[in-house]
Amino acid sequence: MNFQHTEDRRMLADTLNRFVQQEYGFATRDALARSDSGFSRELWVRFAELGVVGALFNEADGGFGGAGFDIAVVFESLGRGLVVEPFLGALVVGRALASAGNGVQKALIASLIEGHAVAALAHDEPSSHYELSKVTTRAVHGSNGWVLTGAKSVVQQGAEADFFLVSARTSGAADAEDGISLFVVPRDAVGVSVRGYGKIDGGRAAEVCLNEVCLPDTVLLGERDAGFATLERSIGAGVLALCAEALGAMDVAKVYTLEYLRTRKQFGVAIGSFQALQHRMADLLLEIEQARSAVINAAAAFGAARVERERALSAAKVTIGRIGALVAEECIQMHGGIGMTWELPLAHFAKRLVMIDHQLGDEDHHLERFITLGRS
Template identity: 55%
Template sequence: MNFDLTEERQMLQDSLRRYLRDKYDTATRNAILDSDTGMSSDIWNGLAELGIIGALFTEDEGGFGGAGFDLAVVFEELGRAGVVEPMLDSAVLAGGLIADLGNDDQKSHLETLIGGGLQLALAHGEPSSRYDYTRVDTTAVTKGDDIILNGRKAVVVNAEAADMLVVSAREEGAVSEEDGISLFLIPKDRAGLTVQGYALLAGGRAAEVTLDDVIARDADRLGAAGKGYAALEGRIAAANVALCAETLGAMESAVALTREYLMTRKQFGRPIGTFQALAHRFSDLLIEMEQSRSAVINAAGHLETARPEREKQVSAAKNLLGRAGRLVAEEAIQMHGGIAMTQEYELAHIAKRIVMADHRFGDTDHHLERFIKLSAA
């Protein structure tokens, strides 16, 4: 089987890599991290003009990609450069759910999103849900023509910058049932919706979102009442593929920085990378990189398959990338020494990104258990 990129994806990768190489360095990122917004509108608009957001949507949705390998190409490059702009949360998650479930009026927002003029966020996780994405305590109660939303959402990435939020709420069923979960597209300035933001360790910003008698209408609902979970699970699978590809790109940067350091730093008159012990440790990183790339390719290729196989392969990739990524981050820091922990050095941010990525959408232990259950089904 040929795993080489198509000509179009190779062009996408090359153009994105050149843009980020010219526009996104350590100093630029540190300035973005120190800003109040935690993102750069100039970078975001530049990515939109380059067509990067459009690559995450199909032609019917106004883009020109949307497949698993398109996500993998884009997010590997974003991870390689350590980009902190909210492409995953605004486009893949919230934008993807609008594309999957929205009516014509709701889908009209996709054009603005792809053009860079709209920010979105997915408000789904809750203080008590952890990695159980069926656990939704937020309620949606119909009163006449109104639907009243009440509840709390935790760690909603990009909520502060978002113009609209995709909010999950339970209309019926027990707290952890798949059936009964509805999704609503709510403007952030809707009365009763409050956002308390904070910076994230790996870059960007998130918020705690409170819904206090927020009024929604049928026109705000995405898809059928109580039937939002299947699309939500599919979008989290796509986000996991994107996150695995992003981690792979970050690992490549960590390995490249380590190689450069080992061949530059000298002891006893020769580069320390020529010492056998360090050479063997570095070789282990290269092996982990190859395994990780295979896992990302496999997960991306299964993203459009039936649900059981898709979820199994996504969990397998997430488990492998979590373990391999942590090893690469730890070994890269150890082989660098103290310089690796300074904010002015690229590896400090890259290593944090790799480690923290394991904790989004389920860590290694969660996905190992999930893979075992799915394989036994």
């Protein structure tokens, strides 16, 4: 199998890498990550104008990519700059709209591709602990439409979102796959309250409360009680994106550390000449290449049948979780005390690598899922 990127993907990666390097330096990123909004609407539009968001969707949905390797190329480049703009929400929500949306709902994809809207996935709940099917938010259908009641936690860019993709239970037990429905909920709907907060790795998330939110029938995405498959596929795209983002961050952390080993001197010589550090760095480089292989495998399997696709995604998330933590720890240790300082970009890459493991399922969760899917 040929894993070489197409010319279009190479050009996209070159363009995005150059833009991030020139327009998204660490000082800019740090200021945006700590701002009240957590990102820049202006830069979100500029990314969109480069075609970066469009690469996440296929031609039928107004994009020009949409394959697993397109997602991987984009998010690997974003990971190199620790970009905090709402790409993950656009990807996950947009893929769900493309998969199950009606004409009006699919029209929202264009606003995402153009950078004119921000979407957020509101699925995780305070007691869910990564279980995709555990949904206690309720949606009741009446004569005037739907009434949604519940709470969602750690909604990425939730305070700035224009609309949410909300999972809610319309039938069945609290942990059943059947009975989950998806809804497109405007941020300004009556009864929606949002509490935003800063994240340890930069950017912002929010707690979203739905207090008897009354909405018309048209907000239902796809069929009633049948939202789990759409949710799984869409979040699978998000898992691939996070793995690729982590790979990009690992590459930058590796470059920083190699440069430090070449320039930091002790006893009159560069510390990179010490055999013990050489061995540690060599081991780390091998681990990063293992992570790269896992991302390639997941991207290649992205269009496969469900079990093959989901096992490859979970395998990649397990690998990224383990290696991401290792890269963060080793790079900081080889930098010494300076590796922990806020002013050094490496510390922020390390935090992001650790926190990626906790998004959309951590290493333990995906290892168990990989094993369970193998029994299917």
